[in-house]
Amino acid sequence: MEKNLKRMATMQRMQSVGLAIFYKRGYYDTSVDDVLKELSLSKGAFYYHFKSKEEFFISILQNIIFQKVYSELIAPFEGQENPAVVLDKCFDNALETAEHNELDNGFVLSNFMTEFSGKNETIVKLLKEIFKVWEVNLITNLQKGKTDGYIDRHVDSDAVASFLMSSYMGVRLLMVEGNAKLLRYKYIQQLRSYFKTIAVKR
Amino acid sequence: MEKNLKRMATMQRMQSVGLAIFYKRGYYDTSVDDVLKELSLSKGAFYYHFKSKEEFFISILQNIIFQKVYSELIAPFEGQENPAVVLDKCFDNALETAEHNELDNGFVLSNFMTEFSGKNETIVKLLKEIFKVWEVNLITNLQKGKTDGYIDRHVDSDAVASFLMSSYMGVRLLMVEGNAKLLRYKYIQQLRSYFKTIAVKR
DNA sequence: CGCCAAAAAGACTGGTTAGTTTGTTGCAAG
DNA sequence: CTTGCAACAAACTAACCAGTCTTTTTGGCG
Known part of the structure; x- marks a missing residue:
């Protein structure tokens, strides 16, 4: 024991x-x-x-990274109403963490995806799976937002989810260059502007 | 000779x-x-x-990558009117190239930025410079779009430029996962929706 | 042809790497 | 108290890597 x-x-x-x-x-x-x-x-x-360096990394992916992505990008939706509001807060929080962490080097998932792409199929496959969980969660919550009357029902949830993921990964990448604080501000500002295009028209 | x-x-x-x-x-x-x-x-x-592996890579950055970024993402604006239209075509073209290239691994600049960040200051600096050229060009053309009556004058050109760069880098990253064709379609669709938020209101 | 420098070959060096093997410590159960 | 095994230590191996050095080939020119 x-x-x-x-x-x-x-x-x-x-x-x-x-x-x-x-x-x-x-x-x-x-x-x-x-x-x-x-x-x-x-x-x-x-x-x-x-058993090996690779197996060690895989265990890290499964035990730590998955949890991180879950708690930062998926869990916040739990029991909330308006997905756009959650997304706003969720992304802003995640960016704040990145902003204040000197050692931050971008977005874990995308960084490793870049590094392993074309080199290690096993790990790429695992990373894809984590991405998928994130994507599915986003789509589900966007759909729920439609029935709950927050998101316009003509909106293409799949496309919005992809676009959101893209922009987030991209801004995290740009933050590596420096000026994280300003970038975070600019990003959230434009994100809000984008959210208006998917909100219900009244 | x-x-x-x-x-x-x-x-x-x-x-x-x-x-x-x-x-x-x-x-x-x-x-x-x-x-x-x-x-x-x-x-x-x-x-x-x-002289060395590093100098070799630097010469590649200066001679090939800079040209690539220029011809794909900067030159297309030359002599054009509406920046939103150029951006649409420009990004779509770039994504099409990526879509049909089996060996494509994402966006050159962001991939290398990720790899060298925190490891090789010299190369990171060079990469930042190329990024900056792209960014400045975007901002300039957005501003021009305002005076030419295509972009709303209340729009924050800096923020829009960052947001565009982010989303583009992000989607290029996601394309590595596969399903490039569908992703390109979704991305351009949402990009157009986003462009509506910066166009002049009539 | 013959000369000479540019261009390229390839053996070699010192250092690093993932992984192996063999040996040591400490603790818990009998 | 001793035996056995989990948990580690550390020397070692074979492969690899950036960069050096000496030697050979090539091609233009007098």
């Missing part, structure tokens, strides 16, 4: 530190030793808990 | 092939030997023409 707990704790710590470094420096430019140095652990420890 | 021509041709060929591989597999995950294998050239040839 005690043993199992320690095992879980160590693995959790490894994954957490691993993500931070992979995210900052990229998967391929980060060696297992780099991660282990930060953890003050040895090769033995690493390969005792994980 | 002949010699100089051959030298230029070889360097051009190296840069062209180099970009293709760096773009597909990433800079750090592509070895100089990988590029040379594709070129059927030797180490000696490479280091005769270029």
Whole structure:
């Protein structure tokens, strides 16, 4: 029992530190030793808990990144009424986090998608799945917004979802360049302007 | 004279092939030997023409990527009237190219920005400069659109430019996932809807 | 032809990497 | 208290990588 707990704790710590470094420096430019140095652990420890570097990263995707995307971009819709309002707050919050995090390097999902695309099919497939969850959630909530009388019923929910995801990933990418605060302001301003085009006409 | 021509041709060929591989597999995950294998050239040839791998990449940025961004995203505005119409065509054309290119991996600029961010300040700086040229051009043309009576004069050109750049980079990223054709259609549809919010009200 | 420099070949070096193996520690159950 | 195994340590291997160095080929020119 005690043993199992320690095992879980160590693995959790490894994954957490691993993500931070992979995210900052990229998967391929980060060696297992780099991660282990930060953890003050040895090769033995690493390969005792994980079969390979790839499997380690996959476990990070499944255990940490998925949760992050869920809590930041999906959960906020729970029990809310107007999807446009939720989206506004949701994106603004996410951008605020990014703005104040010096170490932030863009949007986790899109960054890794860029890095692994054409290199590791397994991981790309996993990333796609997480994207899909986000997309489906957006579409569902937009549709609900229609029946609830917030979104115009002529609106193409699929297209709006894609457009929203695109713009968000893009602005997160631009923020890497710097000037995150100003960018966040500009983005949210234009997003609101865009929301008017999908709101019910009265 | 002949010699100089051959030298230029070889360097051009190296840069062209180099970009293709760096773009597909990433800079750090592509070895100089990988590029040379594709070129059927030797180490000696490479280091005769270029001082280092980094300098090689920088020359690619300056000679090829800048031109690409210019001809695809900046030049189309030349001598045109309504910036919204140009943008529509311009983005659609760029997305069409991406759609039909099996090897396409996203938007060159943003991909490399992601990869080099936090790793190579020199290259990040260069990439920022190219971004800036694009941004300035967008803003200038939006402003011109105001005086020409196409864009509403209350519109925040800076913010619109950022929003457009974001959405474009984002959709290019999403296209990597597949379903490029449908995505392009959805994106252009929503883009047009967005353009209505910045057009002059009559 | 013969010279010479440009262009290219390719063996080599020092450093790094993912993964293996073998050895050590510490704790919990018998 | 001792035995056994989970949890780690660390040296090691084979492959790879950027860059160097020495040697060879090539092509234009006198």
